[in-house]
Amino acid sequence: MPSEPRRLQPRKQPRQVRAELTRQRVLTAAAHIFAEYGYAAGTTNRIAERARISIGSLYQYYPNKDAILAELMTRHLHSVRVTGTYRDQSDLPDSLEDIIRMFVRTKIENHLDDPELLRIMYEQAPRTGELLDRVTRQEQEMVDDLRDLIDRHPEVRVEDRDTAARLATAALGPIVHHLVAAPNSVDVTRLEDELTAMITGYLRGSGQGGGRTTPRSA
Amino acid sequence: MPSEPRRLQPRKQPRQVRAELTRQRVLTAAAHIFAEYGYAAGTTNRIAERARISIGSLYQYYPNKDAILAELMTRHLHSVRVTGTYRDQSDLPDSLEDIIRMFVRTKIENHLDDPELLRIMYEQAPRTGELLDRVTRQEQEMVDDLRDLIDRHPEVRVEDRDTAARLATAALGPIVHHLVAAPNSVDVTRLEDELTAMITGYLRGSGQGGGRTTPRSA
């Protein structure tokens, strides 16, 4: 039974520098606490303590706990979009491999900052209301971007380009989460190379035809 | 500050059928509740209510909440191992594609039962102590299995087979979680085909050599 949607807007606009600073301290502290304890166990009291402000101050600027995570998420999504749009028109590479590499690299870069926090945000964030919508929309944009990219590229030989775009996009996120945040992580340079090879190969349709050679029922 | 390791063993062995039945009711109810509410919000009282037993009975057989999830996880891991080992020696297919297909299919099948629960278990389970160890070990076994499989196959042309095995395995789990449990899910048959193509292509080293053609620093 997901709780009803909650207000996410701050209850009060800061008018002094002091206040803006407090907002920022909360955000920074929350990022650390959520990354370390997870969302449920990352209590508002702990966040306030880490930020070295009182719990009351925290609630001056964030109406509830969800709002804090929502702002962290918003900032992340924004940075994703900003990083992503530099591949607009002009400097598009020619080869499919290089296009995919840009795609992969962007995604990896977006997760290098604070992998643990990102994982918490995607996995444990309350899947409800506005926040969920935003994330869903952003994912759809990514799929569409990739779809556009591969759509007009001759090297791509896949039956269903829509599914291919969905799969490739859906694959990328979780893998990066999983591997960048892993204890003994793979080197990111190598990760970029391998993921690029993997997706490029897949889109080129390197598997000789799609024909299945093993019967489904074992 | 993760909590210290907790006992996961039941505090009392059931001696009557009645008791064994109660244990089972708890487990079934917990699977539903966790899948529906998540781990944190899936309270023990709710589980007891769904199982139509009293909260006291629940704690007769499970010393704490973690132990319930641990047993669900154990049962899942066990079934994975059982399903996985049928590809031991004898009936190994010849072509790389078919081998990978078996691998992929097994993974997908393991997640078809209760995708939501599985996602909760992998994403929200307390990452601590014995439970974490078990999961880590099982993942390592999967990597090793795949490594063995591809190691003696001539079709595989990848520089570093170890990394390839790690990547392919690490990729599979999250993708399957993500897509099988997704709202408008991809058809599982298609998913199997695409994933097989993707991984097979990757292992064959279809990308013309590993050489990077775009300079890293943009």
Next chain:
DNA sequence: CACAATTATGAGTAATCACTCAATTGTCCC
């Protein structure tokens, strides 16, 4: 049936949580 062992019950407890609010302190500007 009698009696003990096992199992079931659920109100109660201590801890923890998100969040409030009356009081205090700091800042701005004349």
Next chain:
DNA sequence: GGGACAATTGAGTGATTACTCATAATTGTG
């Protein structure tokens, strides 16, 4: 300085949680 407003404080509140334990019901056994 002084008054108005902004910002900060933290003890407190009510809700929720995991878990306990004294008591009652059920079962196995002779």
